Amino acid sequence: MEFLDNAVTKAKEAFDIACKKTNEVVSTQKQKFDIAAIENKRDKDYERLGKLYFELVKNSEIENAEIEAIVTEIKEKNEKIKALKEEINSSKNKRVCPQCSACAEESAAFCSNCGYKF
Numbered sequence: 001m002e003f004l005d006n007a008v009t010k011a012k013e014a015f016d017i018a019c020k021k022t023n024e025v026v027s028t029q030k031q032k033f034d035i036a037a038i039e040n041k042r043d044k045d046y047e048r049l050g051k052l053y054f055e056l057v058k059n060s061e062i063e064n065a066e067i068e069a070i071v072t073e074i075k076e077k078n079e080k081i082k083a084l085k086e087e088i089n090s091s092k093n094k095r096v097c098p099q100c101s102a103c104a105e106e107s108a109a110f111c112s113n114c115g116y117k118f
């Protein structure tokens, strides 16, 4: 199951990033699972598209409406995947406060939660 292997790999990657104890990372892990799930559904669309196209060519029938619907679904899923990946990227460059484990910007001089000086 390539999809499951990908999901496990992505989950491990998610554990390795900074800010392990924050909700932000929990949400990043969820986002990565969401991406894997959408990619899996999109790949099924690709498969449906290929099968349908095969049938059309085999039977010399051209019915574009169904193909267009699948293409639209794939485009929508690609947009969702792109948006989720951008969200994850924008939540990078964080550090964990050694005193209270709060999440802070990499560039922050002090912890906004407890005032610890980085």
Ligand SMILES: [Zn+2]
Binding pocket: 097, 098, 099, 100, 101, 102, 111, 112, 113, 114, 115, 116
């Ligand atoms: Zn702190």
